[in-house]
Amino acid sequence: MxxxxxxxxxxxxxxxxxxxxxxxxxxxxxxxxxxxxxxxxxxxxxxxxxxxxxxxxxxxxxxxxxxxxxxxxxxxxxxxxxxxxxxxxxxxxxxxxxxxxxxxxxxxxxxxxxxxxxxxxxxxxxxxxxxxxxxxxxxxxxxxxxxxxxxxxxxxxxxxxxxxxxxxxxxxxxxxxxxxxxxxxxxxxxxxxxxxxxxxxxxxxxxxxxxxxxxxxxxxxxxxxxxxxRIDIAAGDRTLRAPAVRHALDRCTAPDGYEHLAALADALTSVGYSHPVLMRAVAQPSHRAEACWAVETLSGLPQGELVPRWFGPSPLADSESWRLSLTLPVAERPWRFGQQVAEELSTALQKAGLGRAEVAGSMSRPEGGGYVHTEDRLSLLIRDDLALGVTVIARILHSHRAEESATLRHAGKEGEVIPLRLPT
Known part of the structure; x- marks a missing residue:
């Protein structure tokens, strides 16, 4: 177990x-x-x-x-x-x-x-x-x-x-x-x-x-x-060669094949096929995806071939993401200012389905025998709509009067600054 x-x-x-x-x-x-x-x-x-x-x-x-x-x-x-x-x-x-x-x-x-x-x-x-x-x-x-x-x-x-x-x-x-x-x-x-x-x-x-x-x-x-x-043994059972089973499998490997699972389960039962895992996956799947890999195995299809046929293109197929770095001066700001901004950014971005943010590091300078916290660096992930994501960032920073002092860049490109302008 x-x-x-x-x-x-x-x-x-x-x-x-x-x-x-x-x-x-x-x-x-x-x-x-x-x-x-x-x-x-x-x-x-x-x-x-x-x-x-x-x-x-x-x-x-x-x-x-x-x-x-x-x-x-x-x-x-x-x-x-x-x-x-x-x-x-x-x-x-x-x-x-x-x-x-x-x-x-x-x-x-x-x-x-x-x-x-x-x-x-x-x-x-x-x-x-x-x-x-x-x-x-x-x-x-x-x-x-x-x-x-x-x-x-x-x-x-x-x-x-x-x-x-x-x-x-x-x-x-x-x-x-x-x-x-x-x-x-x-x-x-x-x-x-x-x-x-x-x-x-x-x-x-x-x-x-x-x-x-x-x-x-x-x-x-x-x-x-x-x-x-293990897969080959399950797929090589001789009862799977029965004409009724092959016919049922052919129907199940079509794009609408999940609609014919009951007929496949009946055909497998009629020839005495008894693998408990694959029979359960066909007759009582917890999800269509469980039946899908079972049908792939039983029919001898290459691994993963049937999944796109049954489910179509991935919702993420055309998605895009950007990783950004936000430098936020925090001198003379309240304690945890950077963490507060990161939390507000992450909440706003997640609510809009645009990504998330977190504190990735900080900088201090020696002063008066100790160190003064001078800036925080925030790591941001923006999904699918960079312009809208930057607008959300600008609005949060504007609410803290920090949009003019903060610097937003593409991660890994120190020279390319992304303007933090609110739409007019």
Missing amino acids: PLDDALTARMAEPDFWPVYLFDDDAPDVYDEDAEDQESHVARFQLGGGFALVLDLTLALEYVDLALAAPGLPEPVTVGWDDQAHFHPHVMPWPELDLLCRAVALHDPELRHPGPMLALLCRFAFLADGDDLDGVTPLLDAAFGLMRPGDGEGWVRAETRDWFDLRDLRGTGVAWTSRADGHRAVDQHRGDQHRDDHRDDRLPLYSLRAPGSEDFPFAGWSALLARARE
Whole structure:
């Protein structure tokens, strides 16, 4: 069982996901009087000694992912996420989806999309060639199962936040094969796939670099091979060759195929197909996305091919985002002035669906034997409409009489100042 009773119960509490996902408005769960801060471990097993081990300490905002595999004396960290020196870029999206499918096939208690995808998506990222259309329905479904009734709409907030933080397409990320044949990832920061102003491109932080001695390359390759074997076994059942089943699968792999799931379930039952996970996914799916990957597996389609066919283009396909840096002089301002402005900016931007803001750093100068706080630097993410986002920023700053002293730039471009003018 990958999730023990304590973690299952904790995940159902309202504050779990905001804390786990490092949301800006997450409550503080640190207890300075506690000997040991709250921690949990989840083991997502594939059999044969293979498992992904998630170790999370909520109060410390620290999440570690480790690989257990034959030949490894103990689980080896493959990535971690925190608020300081994170290395979360472990795998491309297709690998995470593959592993979630295979673990779900191994453990009938674990649905996909579900808790594994919601917990581990922070360790996956998009690289050139990955299809966003096959991502958003699964993430929406995973968080919809884990947080029912929270954030329904055009696209879930968790999905959009993941996209903002993990979309490394066009940033120079490239996959290579090492001399030992294992895949490694690197980033060539000189690549210019985007507009010239996009020096704010997300950097890659991964232990899976070509020359890394810390990443268990052989064990990871073996884990993926084990996952593919699980899928192949499920797809290779001879009863799936029955004409009635093939006809039902052909109908289900059409764009409106989800309308024919009941007929597929009947056809599978008539030939005695009994895989509990795939039968449940077809006959009683928790979400259309669960039935989708099951039909893909049963029909032998390439992984991810049916998702866009059933769900259409991703709502995020044409989205764009900008990372900005706001320098805010705070000398002679009230204490926490920068934090107050950041909170107001983040609230206004989130309410308008335009992004978020947070304090990213500060500067002080020596004075009178001590130090005087002189400025704060705020990090802002603007989504889809840069001009409107800048207007929101200007209005908040104007309310504090700070628009003339503050400086807004594209992150990474010290010379390009963005005017903070209110519309006339």
